Amino acid sequence: MGYQFLKFYHSTWMKGHFKLLFIGILGLLLAVFSSACSEKSGKPVPASIPVIVSTVTQKAVPVQIRAIGNVQAYSTVTVKAKVGGELVRVHFTEGQDVRKGDLLFTIDPPPYEAALKQAKANLQRDIAQAKHAREDAQRYESLIQKGVVPQQQYDKFRTDAEETSEISYFSSNIDLTHM
Numbered sequence: 001m002g003y004q005f006l007k008f009y010h011s012t013w014m015k016g017h018f019k020l021l022f023i024g025i026l027g028l029l030l031a032v033f034s035s036a037c038s039e040k041s042g043k044p045v046p047a048s049i050p051v052i053v054s055t056v057t058q059k060a061v062p063v064q065i066r067a068i069g070n071v072q073a074y075s076t077v078t079v080k081a082k083v084g085g086e087l088v089r090v091h092f093t094e095g096q097d098v099r100k101g102d103l104l105f106t107i108d109p110p111p112y113e114a115a116l117k118q119a120k121a122n123l124q125r126d127i128a129q130a131k132h133a134r135e136d137a138q139r140y141e142s143l144i145q146k147g148v149v150p151q152q153q154y155d156k157f158r159t160d161a162e163e164t165s166e167i168s169y170f171s172s173n174i175d176l177t178h179m
Contacts, residue, residue: 079104085111130164137161 085107092098137158144154 081105081107083107083112126164130161133157133161133164 087105088108089106091103091105098104137154137160140149140154140157143149144151
């Protein structure tokens with residue numbers, strides 16, 4: 001039983017070199033520690049900075065602030081359409097000030113133009129029916145005076161004339177130009 005260290009020490013390569021290796025490591029450690037413990041004798045000299053001189057002038061300089069942050073609107077408004085449809089054009093840019101009555105969006109007009117034409121056609125039909133009912137009521141009024149038609153038939157035509165004239169009156173008062 002022997003120590004492994006002693007076997008290594010007694011090997012042929014290490015016989016004469018172990019003392020030299022030990023002295024070399026000890027010298028290296030001594031050099032490192034002695035240089036680390038020494039103080040610097042002088043303070044470093046600051047480098048000189050070149051200075052440029054010019055005359056003073058007065059100018060308008062724009063104020064710019066560059067910063068990272070969040071921007072939040074002072075007030076916001078929710079816009080709800082009274083009618084549905086496809087938007088064709090937007091008449092404002094984001095962040096632009098708008099006032100009451102400003103045009104904001106254009107909705108695809110063909111469906112609404114068709115509805116406007118239909119409403120105008122219905123109005124013309126109602127006016128024509130009212131005119132026809134009034135003429136029938138006048139004709140039957142002369143026939144009832146002659147006793148040619150029964151009273152019930154005359155009352156029916158007179159009632160129809162009154163109803164259609166009321167409908168045509170109300171529908172003619174509707175403004176169909178700004179639909």
